[in-house]
Amino acid sequence: QVTLKESGPALVKPTQTLTLTCTFSGFSLSTSGMGVSWIRQPPGKALEWLARIDWDDDKFYSTSLKTRLKISKDTSKNEVVLTMTNIDPVDTGTYYCARVHTTGNYPDYWGQGALVTASS
């Protein structure tokens, strides 16, 4: 059974760095063809893809946010970490991680999401 769960601070102050962890089970990120993506949804807006990391440590970032994002994995812990620097109130939203089959490039399992509020 594949599960993913996002964790991190619920409240972050502007200019701070946000660190989110995706802890998963039911698959391994050392398996060929596996990846994990981060996606967010600001209140009342559409989902926005942020970043992806693949089994071979290939990394991909949103063009508009790439200077602020860093994605990494710890295969032994079944974790993927996303850091976002210089947080702004517009970064408020629900952050999701999802498993990706890199050949199909679609997320087949998602976490429930973690709500992050950026406010002073």
Added chain:
Amino acid sequence: DIQMTQSPSSLSASVGDRVTITCRASQTISKYLNWYQHKAGEAPRLLIYATSSLQSGVPSRFSGSGSGTDFTLTISGLQPEDFAYYFCQQSYSTSWTFGQGTKVEFK
């Protein structure tokens, strides 16, 4: 980025109705269009991938069609558990983009 336009933003329907949701891409995405169901407090659930392939465990009343830029999700015979939020996603490019979503409400 590829823009995804989903319609309608909401609809009211009754149990047993046939419901259709559409998604239009700003450029051709071949067959790389996926559909999800999302209920509040739960993880989004993959329903359809690659336009028309039914994800394992998803009831056959859900179906998808289309190609190029225009795609459709159909629910044939709406069930009480189908009242939810639905969104499309293009996987043609590594930089995914999503439709705004459709809320299916009880009439």
